[in-house]
Amino acid sequence: MRWSWHDIWGCARGPVARLAPHVRIAAGAGVFAACLVAPATRASGTALIAAAAAAWIAACRPPRRIVAQCLLLGLVLFLPYFLLIPLVDAEVAPAWGKYGALAVPWSVFLHGLASLAVSVAAVTSLGMSELREGLGRLPIPRVVVLIVVQIVQQSTTLLEETQRAAAAMLLRGAAGKGFSAMRVLASFPRVWLPRVIARAERVAVAMELRGYCEAGSLSFTRAAFKAADGAALALAALAFGGALALRWVQAP
Amino acid sequence: MSGEALVFRDVRVHRGPGLPPVLAGVSFSLAAGERAALVGLNGSGKTTLLSCAAGLVPHEGEVHVLGVRVGPRSLGEVRAKIGFLFNVPEDQLLFPKVVEDAAFGLLRRGVSPDEALRKGRQTLERLGVGHLADSALHRLSHGEKQRVALAGAVVLDPPLLLLDEPSSGLDPLGKRALATTLSGLDAAMLIATHDLEFAARLCSRFILLEGGGIALDVPRAEEVLRRWDGGEGQ
Numbered sequence: 001m002r003w004s005w006h007d008i009w010g011c012a013r014g015p016v017a018r019l020a021p022h023v024r025i026a027a028g029a030g031v032f033a034a035c036l037v038a039p040a041t042r043a044s045g046t047a048l049i050a051a052a053a054a055a056w057i058a059a060c061r062p063p064r065r066i067v068a069q070c071l072l073l074g075l076v077l078f079l080p081y082f083l084l085i086p087l088v089d090a091e092v093a094p095a096w097g098k099y100g101a102l103a104v105p106w107s108v109f110l111h112g113l114a115s116l117a118v119s120v121a122a123v124t125s126l127g128m129s130e131l132r133e134g135l136g137r138l139p140i141p142r143v144v145v146l147i148v149v150q151i152v153q154q155s156t157t158l159l160e161e162t163q164r165a166a167a168a169m170l171l172r173g174a175a176g177k178g179f180s181a182m183r184v185l186a187s188f189p190r191v192w193l194p195r196v197i198a199r200a201e202r203v204a205v206a207m208e209l210r211g212y213c214e215a216g217s218l219s220f221t222r223a224a225f226k227a228a229d230g231a232a233l234a235l236a237a238l239a240f241g242g243a244l245a246l247r248w249v250q251a252p
Numbered sequence: 253m254s255g256e257a258l259v260f261r262d263v264r265v266h267r268g269p270g271l272p273p274v275l276a277g278v279s280f281s282l283a284a285g286e287r288a289a290l291v292g293l294n295g296s297g298k299t300t301l302l303s304c305a306a307g308l309v310p311h312e313g314e315v316h317v318l319g320v321r322v323g324p325r326s327l328g329e330v331r332a333k334i335g336f337l338f339n340v341p342e343d344q345l346l347f348p349k350v351v352e353d354a355a356f357g358l359l360r361r362g363v364s365p366d367e368a369l370r371k372g373r374q375t376l377e378r379l380g381v382g383h384l385a386d387s388a389l390h391r392l393s394h395g396e397k398q399r400v401a402l403a404g405a406v407v408l409d410p411p412l413l414l415l416d417e418p419s420s421g422l423d424p425l426g427k428r429a430l431a432t433t434l435s436g437l438d439a440a441m442l443i444a445t446h447d448l449e450f451a452a453r454l455c456s457r458f459i460l461l462e463g464g465g466i467a468l469d470v471p472r473a474e475e476v477l478r479r480w481d482g483g484e485g486q
Contacts, residue, residue, distance in 0.1 A: 006348075006390045128348035128388075150346065156390045157342050199343070205308055206344035209336050210404070215360040220352055220369060
């Protein structure tokens, strides 16, 4: 089964999905920050990143297929950094001895893969409506919330439009060989961009007409804070605090 | 002017320097509760005219919506009296869940979330899509999206509805159902459309736009067709 952009939102069934939406976002951000801050060049940092990411994914419990695809994407994105090893000075990580040149790509790989997996797991634990509710309850500038929510909301139509444009390109010769195929492919941005801009303009008009940015609240539910929410925030804060401590404490 | 839902008086809209105007001195009025079809060939200015009424396009001349002159300082008041249906329903659907989108207008007016959702569901029921209230918008067909967009436009019972190609992309049954739904509403309607058959189900007046002005203002769609068949409008 192929997952669409919309299907990924809120498809997880783990305990995180039962937390208040703003707690899910805040806790996810905490784990994400922990994965970025912990020093991947030390065993303790690597252990913390791996443990935090694995625990978050387990608590969100996204479908296995999404986890697998996410890991595959991470490998594709971050493994090529190991090709840079010959160009890296081994002295950058003296603790790694003669393998010092590995430290940089390893750090990029681990931080990248873990933060990608944490982000995707967080998205699977949030429905689109919950994203709006959650962001609305966090201390984030209102205009940012409105724009982020609308970008996510409009993304499906944009993806569909992109697929239609791509299909038309294929039919008109992009699948062929040679110069004509290249020419069709090269014209894709010229076809796609005006469509996207026109659509963005129409949505902006609709937002203005419907008073989207003037609404006092975009929330349809009441805020509730349970003990589990507090525990989740505390654990995320603990992970982030641990990562900060590891970053600051000097290696022996 | 209290009996008029919409008044256009010598309205002109310019495309740009050196280009012919989109609207060149359009004047007409629409009575409260009246349903009129705004017809014309592509590029005749139908959408521009509707946009003028909603204060979306700068214009010369006077546009009045239920006695309020459309201008920069009255936009909030004017738009509160208008329900607008866009040509492409996706453009105006701003929420991921059907009932949330339908209820948004009420929430914006300060109605409590519970009450807004209740009335949103009621409106969806009234438009025959109550069973979709908890669905995700991206799962709906074009016709269903059209009705949900309409629900968002009529949830506040606006006295004037401006509908831009409401039947485009609908199958014959969908068109019939939409016409039935719209005919059950009390609001005055100005319906921009190419679909004369659809318009004939709803409207008792047909305004033909040509060359930036009103070429015909007649009670029967056949008169518009006759004009087109005679090639006068080409």
